[in-house]
Amino acid sequence: MTKELIxxxxxxxxxxxxAGLEAYFGYPITPQTELLEHLSARMPExxxxxxxxxxxxxxxxxxxxxxxxGKRVMTSSSSPGVSLMMEGLSYIAGTEVPxxxxxxxxxxxxxxxxxxxxxxxxxxxxxxxxxxxxxxxLAPASVQExxxxxxxAFDLAEKYRTxxxxxxxxxxxxMMEPAELPPFQPLKEEIPAWAVRGAKxxxxxxxxxxxxxxPTQEVMNLRLMTTWQKIExxxxxxxxxxLDDAEYVVVGFGTAGRIALSAVRAAREQGIKVxxxxxxxLAPFPAEILDELTEKVKAFLVVEMNTGQMLEDVRLAVRGxxxxxxxxxxxxxxxxxxxxxxxxxxxxxEPQTTAGHPRDRWLARLTETIG
Amino acid sequence: MQQEVIIAGFGGQGVLFAGRLLAYTxxxxxxxxxxxxxxxxxxxxxxxxxxxxxxxxxIGSPFVKNxxxxxxxxxxxLDKFEQLVAPGGVLVVNSSMIDRPVERxxxxxxxxxxxxxxxxxxxxxxxxxxVVGALLGNLDLLPMEAVEKALEAxxxxxxxxxxxxxxxxxxxxxxxxxxEKV
Numbered sequence: 001m002t003k004e005l006i007x008x009x010x011x012x013x014x015x016x017x018x019a020g021l022e023a024y025f026g027y028p029i030t031p032q033t034e035l036l037e038h039l040s041a042r043m044p045e046x047x048x049x050x051x052x053x054x055x056x057x058x059x060x061x062x063x064x065x066x067x068x069x070g071k072r073v074m075t076s077s078s079s080p081g082v083s084l085m086m087e088g089l090s091y092i093a094g095t096e097v098p099x100x101x102x103x104x105x106x107x108x109x110x111x112x113x114x115x116x117x118x119x120x121x122x123x124x125x126x127x128x129x130x131x132x133x134x135x136x137x138l139a140p141a142s143v144q145e146x147x148x149x150x151x152x153a154f155d156l157a158e159k160y161r162t163x164x165x166x167x168x169x170x171x172x173x174x175m176m177e178p179a180e181l182p183p184f185q186p187l188k189e190e191i192p193a194w195a196v197r198g199a200k201x202x203x204x205x206x207x208x209x210x211x212x213x214x215p216t217q218e219v220m221n222l223r224l225m226t227t228w229q230k231i232e233x234x235x236x237x238x239x240x241x242x243l244d245d246a247e248y249v250v251v252g253f254g255t256a257g258r259i260a261l262s263a264v265r266a267a268r269e270q271g272i273k274v275x276x277x278x279x280x281x282l283a284p285f286p287a288e289i290l291d292e293l294t295e296k297v298k299a300f301l302v303v304e305m306n307t308g309q310m311l312e313d314v315r316l317a318v319r320g321x322x323x324x325x326x327x328x329x330x331x332x333x334x335x336x337x338x339x340x341x342x343x344x345x346x347x348x349x350e351p352q353t354t355a356g357h358p359r360d361r362w363l364a365r366l367t368e369t370i371g
Numbered sequence: 372m373q374q375e376v377i378i379a380g381f382g383g384q385g386v387l388f389a390g391r392l393l394a395y396t397x398x399x400x401x402x403x404x405x406x407x408x409x410x411x412x413x414x415x416x417x418x419x420x421x422x423x424x425x426x427x428x429x430i431g432s433p434f435v436k437n438x439x440x441x442x443x444x445x446x447x448x449l450d451k452f453e454q455l456v457a458p459g460g461v462l463v464v465n466s467s468m469i470d471r472p473v474e475r476x477x478x479x480x481x482x483x484x485x486x487x488x489x490x491x492x493x494x495x496x497x498x499x500x501x502v503v504g505a506l507l508g509n510l511d512l513l514p515m516e517a518v519e520k521a522l523e524a525x526x527x528x529x530x531x532x533x534x535x536x537x538x539x540x541x542x543x544x545x546x547x548x549x550x551e552k553v
Contacts, residue, residue, distance in 0.1 A: 003398060005391070005394055005395055005398050005404075005406070030410075031410060114410070170410070171407060171433065171434075174407060174408060174410045175405055175406065175407040175433055176391065176394060176405070176406040176407070177404065177405050177406070177430075178398040178403075178404060255433075258430070258431050258432060258433070259431060259432040259434065260431075261429075261431035261432070262431030262432040263431075264431075265431060334434050336432070336434060336435075336436040337431065337432045337436075338436060
């Protein structure tokens with residue numbers, strides 16, 4: 001296979017198509033629109049369903065219906081559009097039908113701006129829709145990884161009858177990198193036993209998220225949690241850089257993770273033994289490797305393009321045993337590697353504490369810098 | 372080894388394609404490369420720019436504060452990026468659109484009237500190729516033959532008639548050598 005230079009949004013669209021996407025429903029929003037645009041041309045070419053809905057609400061409910069047939073279905077949007085989809089996502093989770101959501105996150109809250117950000121971590125990773133459900137969240141840091149995770153997203157969604165979200169930020173959507181696209185998978189012929197087919201005189205199958213009887217609902221909640229435990233046991237993914245002899249570890253996902261990689265390399269050149277842990281699954285979260293690293297290293301630095309959302313998950317894994325510091329830029333501002341390098345140097349040269357909250361210290365420093 | 376180039380100018384000057392051409396070439400010669408445009412509101416009416424990072428290993432940040440090289444195709448771009456070029460780096464200036472001298476003395480400045488050069492070649496639209504040529508002539512970034520090959524491969528059929536002019540523009544730009552290649 002040869003590589004081609006391709007934009008993140010387009011690459012995810014083409015990868016979804018090749019993974020056997022049979023129906024897409026969406027609504028345009030920057031910085032995600034190329035994804036929808038690419039599918040608007042390619043899906044009809046292949047005789048598959050593409051609908052630009054009247055709104056994100058329409059799109060997610062069309063996804064809900066299509067997902068009930070057991071076909072591979074997807075929608076994509078960016079932050080404010082994903083907020084509009086939350087009711088439908090909860091219904092889909094409550095019905096236990098598989099789907100893939102792509103969220104190309106932009107600056108917020110509110111209408112915000114179209115620049116790259118990671119401010120939707122809490123919304124996507126820790127909930128969003130109402131009710132007691134969890135979903136798998138994949139966070140690519142490059143175009144190739146976005147391609148690879150797209151096929152995986154469909155497989156995981158089907159395997160666990162769950163929503164899989166690919167959460168990337170605007171820069172991965174807009175960036176071009178060489179990537180190798182996978183070959184076309186044949187479309188699924190087998191209809192899952194739970195799917196509705198509209199078949200006359202067949203066995204009656206009901207897919208719904210309404211459960212008026214609390215004990216029945218509780219059994220369903222229990223089943224969701226049991227499934228989640230399997231997901232936690234089997235599907236954690238992360239990538240480590242220079243971790244073997246690391247005394248300090250930077251933790252960052254997506255674009256923040258690769259920016260941190262530049263800083264980690266620069267710090268290594270200055271003789272600081274620092275490594276990078278880049279979570280690829282944000283849910284399930286790579287807590288176990290963090291637990292292992294806690295035993296070995298002196299301190300952690302969490303880098304995000306938000307005010308410290310994954311930070312809380314890292315702190316839960318580290319449990320106060322080692323100092324955890326934080327650095328973030330937000331609102332669509334992307335940190336440069338030298339800013340992260342400064343923080344790594346601070347970590348390695350200044351006394352660290354497990355007392356207080358790292359967010360407070362970061363805010364005090366940042367307020368001095370940007371007023 | 373990693374090199375970074377920011378190409379900036381007005382929308383319509385071919386800034387984004389110039390960057391993509393470097394990215395295509397880098398990919399063809401087996402390097403890791405990222406190309407990222409400024410896609411924000413500044414695209415509308417103001418300056419457009421893109422950042423290209425070319426490396427021998429997996430690229431960390433696609434965003435660069437102090438690039439190895441900058442191509443400034445108009446004055447707002449020079450104002451924005453002159454101070455950011457890494458010391459010892461290359462700054463290509465399109466003097467056709469810029470009426471002030473460069474202040475920095477610690478970088479290699481390649482100043483050339485790219486609009487007039489392109490017009491003299493009979494292809495005013497190849498001004499972006501003139502400045503890319505000027506960059507390649509002064510920075511050991513990518514082999515010219517590879518760039519030519521990538522240009523041919525990524526010129527759509529409907530634009531093939533511009534190919535010859537674009538290749539000439541690349542070479543004409545590359546003739547503007549200020550010193551030994553950086």
